[in-house]
Amino acid sequence: MSHDMTVLKRLLWMVLTLCALAGGPVFAADAPPATAADQALRQQSQPLNNAPVWREVRSGEQHYTTVQGVETGVLIQSGGQTWRALRNGPLMLYGGIAFCAMLVLLAVFFKLRGPIRLSEAKTGRMIQRFNTMERMSHWAMAISFCVLMVSGLVMLFGKHVLLPVFGYSLFATVALVCKNIHNFVGPVFILSVLLFIVLFVKDNVWQAIDALWIRKAGGLLTGEHVPSHRFNFGEKTWFWLGVVFLSLTVGISGLVLNFPNFEQGRAIMQTANIVHLIGGLIVMTLSLAHIYIGSIGMEGALDGMKTGYVDETWAKEHHELWYDAAKKAQPAEKPAGGMPAPARV
């Protein structure tokens, strides 16, 4: 019973922290306003009952101190307890479970279903799907993402997974390297995400045919190929959810943590860290599915991002409408020289 209450309380805090992303610090907001006037009055009515002072101690408000620095005037900041309870509690537990469950799920799916193969033989005729710029921005994002994922996982779970194996000295060295890599690769990731969004947003808007993809659930279970333009609804969902929303949320909250020299207080950094963790754990978990379907999960899928060209059979089966338009716009054979712009629909 009391356990349920704690869970409820934690959930409430989670909602509050999420609200704080938009509305500023909530940690101090529930404290009563400065009670200096109260206190002066109390000194007259009940001189030996100094409760207003003790209320202020726990308020998280700035008071007077000669020591210079950020928030040195705050005697007790209570938000850290909430941050600790969330991070060491539900976020680590459910985040870890979700990440592992996705790995298991994909392994089982691969075992049962195997890779999605082409129904017809390859034609040998290649058609350009991504130009160099598009592939560069994708791989810059992908590589920095993987580096951030590994270093982030080490910092979140390493204490429980790697430390018992590595021992203190070695693990501390690994974690130090991870922390520094995480801090320096983070901004690179944000830049590559922004570039990626600019390059790909045009082909990721809603198109009427996407309704069909949703109705047939992408043909995931039936094995049927659903026609689509350059990107199908699954890819579009990953673009808007994974790249635009989650990656930018994680990126912005990461910048708040990465640059403490702007004198932001602890409440903001605690909130940013919780947002960073929630967003990071979700995007990491989902990315596993994306990496799976883009590599071993589908025959020919990796070629597009690796070389920029896909076989006509692949194009026809997976992106029929895009294929039709691309056929009209450019000659079928891979050109010997020059790099024509990829067809867009």
Next chain:
Amino acid sequence: MARMKFICDAERCIECNGCVTACKNEHEVPWGVNRRRVVTINDGVPGERSMSVACMHCSDAPCMAVCPVDCFYRTDEGVVLHDKDLCIGCGYCFYACPFGAPQFPQAGAFGLRGKMDKCTFCAGGPETNNSEEEFRKYGRNRLAEGKLPLCAEVCSTKALLGGDADVLADIYRQRVLTRGKGADIWGWSTAYGKPDAPATAPAAGGKS
């Protein structure tokens, strides 16, 4: 084994900052770091109180719970210490601590954090007691010399006490019991109403 604790008697602290200065000098603390500070609540308002605060060496220490490399440890005397050789400067202990005890000397551009520094209860670190290495990283190890924390020892009004919790509790209990008498005892007016309260003007709009 004694359980070491600090206690600051807010009825006695006169905000002289002697503890802050003594600590900084004794341990040759890194630039920009103050292991102890004095905060005055509602400065200038009747009833203001000052309190000296540093690491409180918690039993369930948040810093220890969130450290990703597990660099904190607790001595037999309940003092929370950390190993600067393991610290990676991530700042998590700083997020978790309610007292603002963990601080970081800036180690590079853009606020890059160095090794965390905090109050050690004058108990040094994992290195050999009173070695040069220990002093350089953590400051003096007074406990190993049989002395108590300097901040408490220099306190001019004995507001700040540091030492065995049982002894401190006895001292503080004695103070509370003998501080004032009759209606001057702390809590009397709360428990037994307002003895000859001065005629304060009733709040606007309230019943007279």
